[in-house]
Amino acid sequence: MATSFLASLFFTLWALLISPAISLTCSSQKFTKNQVYSNCLDLPSLASYLHFTYDPSNTTLSVAFISTPSKPGGWISWAINPNATGMAGSQALVAYKNSTTGVAVVHTFDISSYSSIVPKDLSFEVPDKTAETRSDGSLAIFATIKVPANLAAKGTINQVWQVGPGVGEGGMLERHDFAAANLRSKGTLDLKNGQSSTNSGGDTTIKKKNIHGILNTVSWGILFPLGAMIARYIRSFESADPAWFYLHVFCQISAYAIGVAGWGTGLKLGSESSGITYSGHRYIGIALFVLATVQVFLKFVYMQYLS
Ligand code: HEM
Ligand SMILES: *[C@@H]1O[C@H](CO)[C@@H](O)[C@H](O)[C@H]1NC(C)=O
Numbered sequence: 001m002a003t004s005f006l007a008s009l010f011f012t013l014w015a016l017l018i019s020p021a022i023s024l025t026c027s028s029q030k031f032t033k034n035q036v037y038s039n040c041l042d043l044p045s046l047a048s049y050l051h052f053t054y055d056p057s058n059t060t061l062s063v064a065f066i067s068t069p070s071k072p073g074g075w076i077s078w079a080i081n082p083n084a085t086g087m088a089g090s091q092a093l094v095a096y097k098n099s100t101t102g103v104a105v106v107h108t109f110d111i112s113s114y115s116s117i118v119p120k121d122l123s124f125e126v127p128d129k130t131a132e133t134r135s136d137g138s139l140a141i142f143a144t145i146k147v148p149a150n151l152a153a154k155g156t157i158n159q160v161w162q163v164g165p166g167v168g169e170g171g172m173l174e175r176h177d178f179a180a181a182n183l184r185s186k187g188t189l190d191l192k193n194g195q196s197s198t199n200s201g202g203d204t205t206i207k208k209k210n211i212h213g214i215l216n217t218v219s220w221g222i223l224f225p226l227g228a229m230i231a232r233y234i235r236s237f238e239s240a241d242p243a244w245f246y247l248h249v250f251c252q253i254s255a256y257a258i259g260v261a262g263w264g265t266g267l268k269l270g271s272e273s274s275g276i277t278y279s280g281h282r283y284i285g286i287a288l289f290v291l292a293t294v295q296v297f298l299k300f301v302y303m304q305y306l307s
Protein backbone atom coordinates (compact mmCIF):
# COMPACT_ATOMS: atom_id res chain seq x y z
CA MET A 1 0.00 0.00 0.00
CA ALA A 2 2.69 2.43 1.06
CA THR A 3 4.72 1.35 -1.94
CA SER A 4 1.99 2.06 -4.45
CA PHE A 5 1.32 5.41 -2.80
CA LEU A 6 4.99 6.29 -3.10
CA ALA A 7 5.04 4.99 -6.67
CA SER A 8 2.18 7.23 -7.74
CA LEU A 9 3.75 10.16 -5.92
CA PHE A 10 6.94 9.52 -7.89
CA PHE A 11 5.01 9.48 -11.15
CA THR A 12 3.43 12.83 -10.42
CA LEU A 13 6.67 14.46 -9.37
CA TRP A 14 8.46 12.92 -12.30
CA ALA A 15 5.93 14.34 -14.77
CA LEU A 16 6.54 17.78 -13.26
CA LEU A 17 10.29 17.36 -13.67
CA ILE A 18 10.49 15.94 -17.13
CA SER A 19 9.27 18.94 -19.11
CA PRO A 20 12.10 21.38 -18.34
CA ALA A 21 14.64 18.56 -18.43
CA ILE A 22 13.95 17.72 -22.05
CA SER A 23 13.10 21.15 -23.40
CA LEU A 24 16.33 22.53 -24.77
CA THR A 25 14.65 25.22 -26.77
CA CYS A 26 17.14 28.07 -26.81
CA SER A 27 20.00 25.80 -27.79
CA SER A 28 18.16 24.78 -30.94
CA GLN A 29 17.28 28.33 -32.00
CA LYS A 30 19.08 29.59 -35.11
CA PHE A 31 19.42 33.11 -36.43
CA THR A 32 19.05 34.24 -40.03
CA LYS A 33 22.46 35.92 -40.06
CA ASN A 34 24.02 32.98 -38.20
CA GLN A 35 24.89 35.09 -35.18
CA VAL A 36 26.51 32.95 -32.50
CA TYR A 37 26.36 33.64 -28.75
CA SER A 38 28.29 31.93 -25.95
CA ASN A 39 25.27 31.37 -23.72
CA CYS A 40 21.57 30.94 -23.94
CA LEU A 41 18.82 30.80 -21.35
CA ASP A 42 15.27 29.50 -21.53
CA LEU A 43 13.82 32.29 -19.40
CA PRO A 44 11.40 30.96 -16.78
CA SER A 45 8.24 32.72 -17.99
CA LEU A 46 6.47 34.07 -21.09
CA ALA A 47 8.19 31.58 -23.46
CA SER A 48 11.14 33.93 -23.81
CA TYR A 49 14.78 33.22 -24.58
CA LEU A 50 17.99 35.15 -24.09
CA HIS A 51 21.19 34.49 -26.00
CA PHE A 52 24.20 36.49 -24.84
CA THR A 53 27.94 36.98 -25.01
CA TYR A 54 29.77 39.15 -22.51
CA ASP A 55 33.25 40.53 -23.05
CA PRO A 56 34.65 41.67 -19.68
CA SER A 57 37.67 43.39 -21.27
CA ASN A 58 35.47 46.20 -22.61
CA THR A 59 32.27 45.33 -20.63
CA THR A 60 30.37 44.78 -23.87
CA LEU A 61 27.25 42.63 -23.73
CA SER A 62 25.69 41.31 -26.95
CA VAL A 63 22.20 39.94 -26.58
CA ALA A 64 19.53 38.35 -28.71
CA PHE A 65 16.14 38.26 -27.00
CA ILE A 66 13.38 36.14 -28.52
CA SER A 67 9.74 36.22 -27.52
CA THR A 68 6.25 36.35 -29.00
CA PRO A 69 3.87 39.32 -28.52
CA SER A 70 0.72 38.42 -26.59
CA LYS A 71 -1.32 39.36 -29.71
CA PRO A 72 -0.22 39.69 -33.35
CA GLY A 73 0.93 43.27 -33.82
CA GLY A 74 2.03 43.49 -30.19
CA TRP A 75 5.42 44.18 -28.63
CA ILE A 76 8.20 42.31 -26.86
CA SER A 77 10.69 43.88 -24.49
CA TRP A 78 13.92 43.05 -22.70
CA ALA A 79 15.35 45.45 -20.17
CA ILE A 80 18.12 46.02 -17.68
CA ASN A 81 17.12 47.49 -14.36
CA PRO A 82 20.30 49.16 -13.13
CA ASN A 83 19.24 50.04 -9.59
CA ALA A 84 16.28 47.82 -8.69
CA THR A 85 14.39 44.65 -9.60
CA GLY A 86 11.09 44.59 -11.50
CA MET A 87 9.70 46.97 -14.06
CA ALA A 88 10.05 50.37 -12.39
CA GLY A 89 13.46 51.86 -13.13
CA SER A 90 14.11 49.63 -16.15
CA GLN A 91 16.02 50.66 -19.23
CA ALA A 92 14.10 48.81 -21.91
CA LEU A 93 14.56 47.67 -25.49
CA VAL A 94 11.15 47.22 -27.13
CA ALA A 95 10.49 45.64 -30.54
CA TYR A 96 7.33 45.46 -32.61
CA LYS A 97 6.33 45.18 -36.23
CA ASN A 98 5.41 48.56 -37.70
CA SER A 99 1.87 48.00 -38.98
CA THR A 100 2.35 50.28 -42.03
CA THR A 101 5.74 49.11 -43.21
CA GLY A 102 5.57 45.56 -41.86
CA VAL A 103 9.18 45.92 -40.71
CA ALA A 104 10.26 45.02 -37.17
CA VAL A 105 11.76 47.97 -35.34
CA VAL A 106 13.39 48.37 -31.93
CA HIS A 107 13.08 51.43 -29.72
CA THR A 108 14.47 52.27 -26.31
CA PHE A 109 12.24 53.25 -23.39
CA ASP A 110 13.02 54.76 -20.04
CA ILE A 111 10.59 53.20 -17.55
CA SER A 112 11.01 55.43 -14.55
CA SER A 113 7.79 54.21 -12.90
CA TYR A 114 4.76 51.99 -13.57
CA SER A 115 3.02 54.97 -15.18
CA SER A 116 5.92 56.64 -16.98
CA ILE A 117 7.07 54.67 -20.04
CA VAL A 118 8.75 57.15 -22.38
CA PRO A 119 10.70 56.59 -25.61
CA LYS A 120 14.16 57.84 -24.69
CA ASP A 121 17.83 57.00 -24.99
CA LEU A 122 18.96 54.67 -22.24
CA SER A 123 21.19 55.52 -19.30
CA PHE A 124 23.95 53.44 -20.93
CA GLU A 125 25.29 53.23 -24.48
CA VAL A 126 23.56 50.93 -26.97
CA PRO A 127 25.92 51.06 -29.96
CA ASP A 128 23.84 48.67 -32.01
CA LYS A 129 20.21 47.52 -32.01
CA THR A 130 18.05 45.76 -34.59
CA ALA A 131 14.90 43.64 -34.58
CA GLU A 132 13.56 40.97 -36.85
CA THR A 133 10.48 38.85 -37.31
CA ARG A 134 10.95 35.11 -37.16
CA SER A 135 9.15 32.47 -39.17
CA ASP A 136 7.19 31.16 -36.17
CA GLY A 137 5.64 34.57 -35.43
CA SER A 138 8.10 35.47 -32.70
CA LEU A 139 10.28 38.57 -32.73
CA ALA A 140 13.97 38.95 -31.95
CA ILE A 141 15.81 41.94 -30.51
CA PHE A 142 19.55 42.10 -31.21
CA ALA A 143 21.53 44.64 -29.23
CA THR A 144 25.03 45.50 -28.15
CA ILE A 145 25.20 47.15 -24.76
CA LYS A 146 28.07 48.88 -23.03
CA VAL A 147 27.56 47.70 -19.44
CA PRO A 148 28.22 50.61 -17.01
CA ALA A 149 31.31 50.15 -14.83
CA ASN A 150 29.41 49.80 -11.53
CA LEU A 151 27.23 46.98 -12.91
CA ALA A 152 30.16 45.31 -14.65
CA ALA A 153 32.04 45.29 -11.32
CA LYS A 154 29.14 43.51 -9.62
CA GLY A 155 29.07 40.88 -12.35
CA THR A 156 25.32 40.39 -12.23
CA ILE A 157 22.59 42.58 -13.65
CA ASN A 158 18.86 42.67 -13.01
CA GLN A 159 16.98 41.73 -16.14
CA VAL A 160 13.30 42.15 -16.90
CA TRP A 161 11.26 41.04 -19.89
CA GLN A 162 7.68 41.42 -21.04
CA VAL A 163 5.25 40.98 -23.93
CA GLY A 164 2.33 43.23 -24.85
CA PRO A 165 -0.74 43.16 -27.06
CA GLY A 166 -0.35 46.18 -29.34
CA VAL A 167 1.25 49.49 -30.23
CA GLY A 168 -0.68 52.72 -30.75
CA GLU A 169 -0.35 55.30 -33.53
CA GLY A 170 2.57 57.28 -32.18
CA GLY A 171 4.48 54.23 -30.97
CA MET A 172 2.77 54.24 -27.53
CA LEU A 173 2.85 50.75 -26.00
CA GLU A 174 -0.42 49.15 -24.96
CA ARG A 175 -0.11 47.79 -21.45
CA HIS A 176 0.69 44.15 -20.90
CA ASP A 177 -1.42 41.62 -18.98
CA PHE A 178 -0.89 41.30 -15.24
CA ALA A 179 -1.15 37.49 -15.15
CA ALA A 180 1.28 35.55 -12.96
CA ALA A 181 3.63 34.91 -15.90
CA ASN A 182 3.78 38.65 -16.65
CA LEU A 183 4.65 39.50 -13.06
CA ARG A 184 7.29 36.80 -12.73
CA SER A 185 9.32 37.87 -15.77
CA LYS A 186 12.35 39.21 -13.96
CA GLY A 187 15.60 37.83 -12.63
CA THR A 188 19.32 38.30 -12.45
CA LEU A 189 21.73 37.66 -15.27
CA ASP A 190 25.14 36.41 -14.24
CA LEU A 191 27.63 37.95 -16.66
CA LYS A 192 30.68 36.26 -15.14
CA ASN A 193 29.32 32.73 -15.17
CA GLY A 194 28.15 33.36 -18.68
CA GLN A 195 31.73 34.24 -19.48
CA SER A 196 33.32 31.22 -17.80
CA SER A 197 31.07 28.78 -19.60
CA THR A 198 32.30 30.34 -22.87
CA ASN A 199 35.73 28.85 -22.34
CA SER A 200 34.46 25.33 -21.89
CA GLY A 201 32.14 25.89 -24.82
CA GLY A 202 28.43 26.66 -24.72
CA ASP A 203 27.82 23.06 -25.72
CA THR A 204 29.04 21.43 -22.51
CA THR A 205 26.05 22.70 -20.58
CA ILE A 206 23.74 21.25 -23.19
CA LYS A 207 25.56 17.95 -23.06
CA LYS A 208 25.23 17.88 -19.25
CA LYS A 209 21.55 18.78 -19.51
CA ASN A 210 21.08 15.85 -21.87
CA ILE A 211 22.92 13.49 -19.53
CA HIS A 212 20.84 14.76 -16.60
CA GLY A 213 17.65 14.28 -18.61
CA ILE A 214 18.57 10.79 -19.85
CA LEU A 215 19.78 9.47 -16.48
CA ASN A 216 16.66 10.70 -14.72
CA THR A 217 14.37 9.40 -17.44
CA VAL A 218 15.95 5.94 -17.29
CA SER A 219 15.84 5.93 -13.49
CA TRP A 220 12.49 7.53 -12.59
CA GLY A 221 10.81 7.02 -15.93
CA ILE A 222 11.67 3.43 -16.75
CA LEU A 223 13.43 1.38 -14.07
CA PHE A 224 11.49 2.49 -10.96
CA PRO A 225 8.04 1.98 -12.54
CA LEU A 226 9.20 -1.29 -14.13
CA GLY A 227 10.44 -2.56 -10.77
CA ALA A 228 7.17 -1.54 -9.13
CA MET A 229 5.13 -3.26 -11.84
CA ILE A 230 7.17 -6.44 -11.50
CA ALA A 231 6.47 -6.51 -7.76
CA ARG A 232 2.80 -5.83 -8.30
CA TYR A 233 1.85 -7.94 -11.30
CA ILE A 234 4.47 -10.60 -12.09
CA ARG A 235 4.60 -11.70 -8.47
CA SER A 236 1.08 -13.13 -8.68
CA PHE A 237 2.24 -15.83 -11.11
CA GLU A 238 3.50 -18.73 -9.05
CA SER A 239 5.95 -19.82 -11.73
CA ALA A 240 7.62 -16.41 -11.51
CA ASP A 241 8.68 -17.02 -7.92
CA PRO A 242 11.37 -16.11 -6.85
CA ALA A 243 12.61 -14.60 -10.14
CA TRP A 244 10.25 -11.63 -9.81
CA PHE A 245 11.91 -10.67 -6.56
CA TYR A 246 15.42 -10.61 -8.00
CA LEU A 247 14.21 -8.69 -11.04
CA HIS A 248 12.41 -6.25 -8.78
CA VAL A 249 15.44 -5.72 -6.55
CA PHE A 250 17.69 -5.38 -9.60
CA CYS A 251 15.43 -2.72 -11.12
CA GLN A 252 15.07 -0.74 -7.92
CA ILE A 253 18.76 -0.81 -7.06
CA SER A 254 19.90 0.23 -10.55
CA ALA A 255 17.12 2.84 -10.68
CA TYR A 256 18.33 4.28 -7.40
CA ALA A 257 22.00 4.24 -8.50
CA ILE A 258 21.21 5.92 -11.83
CA GLY A 259 18.91 8.32 -10.00
CA VAL A 260 21.78 9.33 -7.71
CA ALA A 261 23.90 10.09 -10.79
CA GLY A 262 21.04 12.04 -12.40
CA TRP A 263 20.50 13.98 -9.21
CA GLY A 264 24.22 14.78 -9.00
CA THR A 265 24.35 16.14 -12.56
CA GLY A 266 21.22 18.16 -11.76
CA LEU A 267 22.82 19.76 -8.72
CA LYS A 268 25.96 20.50 -10.72
CA LEU A 269 23.87 22.10 -13.47
CA GLY A 270 22.03 24.17 -10.91
CA SER A 271 25.27 25.50 -9.45
CA GLU A 272 26.54 26.40 -12.93
CA SER A 273 23.33 27.86 -14.32
CA SER A 274 24.13 31.36 -15.54
CA GLY A 275 21.79 33.57 -13.66
CA ILE A 276 18.50 31.74 -13.57
CA THR A 277 17.41 29.47 -10.75
CA TYR A 278 14.56 27.10 -11.47
CA SER A 279 13.65 26.83 -7.80
CA GLY A 280 10.49 24.77 -8.33
CA HIS A 281 12.34 22.19 -10.36
CA ARG A 282 15.19 22.17 -7.86
CA TYR A 283 12.95 21.62 -4.83
CA ILE A 284 10.91 18.92 -6.54
CA GLY A 285 14.13 17.17 -7.57
CA ILE A 286 15.48 17.27 -4.04
CA ALA A 287 12.15 16.11 -2.54
CA LEU A 288 11.93 13.23 -5.00
CA PHE A 289 15.43 12.13 -4.14
CA VAL A 290 14.80 12.28 -0.40
CA LEU A 291 11.62 10.22 -0.80
CA ALA A 292 13.43 7.60 -2.88
CA THR A 293 16.17 7.37 -0.27
CA VAL A 294 13.62 6.94 2.52
CA GLN A 295 11.86 4.24 0.52
CA VAL A 296 15.04 2.28 -0.18
CA PHE A 297 15.96 2.57 3.48
CA LEU A 298 12.54 1.37 4.66
CA LYS A 299 12.83 -1.64 2.39
CA PHE A 300 16.07 -2.72 3.96
CA VAL A 301 14.54 -2.41 7.42
CA TYR A 302 11.52 -4.41 6.24
CA MET A 303 13.72 -7.14 4.77
CA GLN A 304 15.58 -7.42 8.09
CA TYR A 305 12.25 -8.17 9.74
CA LEU A 306 11.38 -10.85 7.20
CA SER A 307 14.60 -12.77 7.61
C1 HEM B 1 2.31 50.55 -21.58
C2 HEM B 1 3.30 50.13 -20.91
C3 HEM B 1 3.25 49.50 -19.53
C4 HEM B 1 2.39 49.67 -18.48
C5 HEM B 1 1.18 50.58 -18.40
C6 HEM B 1 2.83 48.78 -17.42
C7 HEM B 1 2.24 48.66 -16.19
C8 HEM B 1 2.63 47.79 -15.21
C9 HEM B 1 2.05 47.70 -13.87
C10 HEM B 1 0.95 48.61 -13.34
C11 HEM B 1 2.66 46.67 -13.24
C12 HEM B 1 2.39 46.17 -11.83
C13 HEM B 1 1.29 45.18 -11.85
C14 HEM B 1 1.05 44.51 -10.54
O1 HEM B 1 1.95 44.52 -9.66
O2 HEM B 1 -0.05 43.96 -10.37
C15 HEM B 1 3.62 46.11 -14.14
C16 HEM B 1 4.43 45.02 -13.86
C17 HEM B 1 5.48 44.60 -14.65
N1 HEM B 1 5.88 45.15 -15.86
FE1 HEM B 1 4.94 46.64 -16.83
N2 HEM B 1 3.94 48.11 -17.84
C18 HEM B 1 4.24 48.54 -19.13
C19 HEM B 1 5.31 48.16 -19.90
C20 HEM B 1 6.28 47.27 -19.52
C21 HEM B 1 7.48 46.97 -20.28
C22 HEM B 1 7.90 47.64 -21.59
C23 HEM B 1 8.15 46.03 -19.60
C24 HEM B 1 9.46 45.41 -20.05
C25 HEM B 1 10.54 45.44 -19.45
C26 HEM B 1 7.39 45.70 -18.40
C27 HEM B 1 7.71 44.74 -17.45
C28 HEM B 1 6.99 44.48 -16.30
C29 HEM B 1 7.30 43.42 -15.37
C30 HEM B 1 8.45 42.42 -15.49
C31 HEM B 1 6.37 43.50 -14.34
C32 HEM B 1 6.31 42.59 -13.09
C33 HEM B 1 7.34 42.95 -12.08
C34 HEM B 1 7.01 44.24 -11.37
O3 HEM B 1 5.91 44.36 -10.82
O4 HEM B 1 7.87 45.13 -11.41
N3 HEM B 1 6.26 46.48 -18.38
N4 HEM B 1 3.59 46.79 -15.33
C1 LIG C 1 34.87 44.56 -27.34
O1 LIG C 1 35.87 43.60 -27.59
C2 LIG C 1 35.53 42.61 -28.55
C3 LIG C 1 36.65 41.59 -28.66
O2 LIG C 1 37.68 41.83 -27.77
C4 LIG C 1 35.27 43.27 -29.90
O3 LIG C 1 34.86 42.29 -30.84
C5 LIG C 1 34.17 44.30 -29.74
O4 LIG C 1 33.98 44.98 -30.95
C6 LIG C 1 34.51 45.29 -28.65
N1 LIG C 1 33.35 46.14 -28.45
C7 LIG C 1 33.45 47.46 -28.23
C8 LIG C 1 32.14 48.19 -28.09
O5 LIG C 1 34.49 48.03 -28.16
Ligand SMILES: *[C@@H]1O[C@H](CO)[C@@H](O)[C@H](O)[C@H]1NC(C)=O
Pocket residue numbers: 082083089091123
Ligand atom coordinates in the same frame (compact mmCIF):
# COMPACT_ATOMS: atom_id res chain seq x y z
C1 LIG D 1 21.27 54.24 -10.92
O1 LIG D 1 22.10 54.69 -9.87
C2 LIG D 1 23.25 55.38 -10.32
C3 LIG D 1 24.11 55.68 -9.11
O2 LIG D 1 23.34 55.95 -7.98
C4 LIG D 1 22.81 56.65 -11.07
O3 LIG D 1 23.95 57.36 -11.53
C5 LIG D 1 21.95 56.25 -12.26
O4 LIG D 1 21.46 57.40 -12.93
C6 LIG D 1 20.79 55.37 -11.82
N1 LIG D 1 20.16 54.86 -13.02
C7 LIG D 1 18.87 54.98 -13.27
C8 LIG D 1 18.38 54.45 -14.55
O5 LIG D 1 18.10 55.50 -12.47
Ligand SMILES: *[C@@H]1O[C@H](CO)[C@@H](O)[C@H](O)[C@H]1NC(C)=O
Pocket residue numbers: 098099100101167168169170171172
Ligand atom coordinates in the same frame (compact mmCIF):
# COMPACT_ATOMS: atom_id res chain seq x y z
C1 LIG E 1 5.63 53.10 -38.91
O1 LIG E 1 6.38 53.61 -39.98
C2 LIG E 1 5.85 54.79 -40.53
C3 LIG E 1 6.64 55.12 -41.80
O2 LIG E 1 8.04 55.10 -41.52
C4 LIG E 1 5.93 55.91 -39.48
O3 LIG E 1 5.41 57.12 -40.00
C5 LIG E 1 5.13 55.46 -38.27
O4 LIG E 1 5.24 56.41 -37.22
C6 LIG E 1 5.60 54.12 -37.77
N1 LIG E 1 4.68 53.64 -36.73
C7 LIG E 1 5.08 53.24 -35.54
C8 LIG E 1 4.01 52.79 -34.59
O5 LIG E 1 6.23 53.23 -35.20
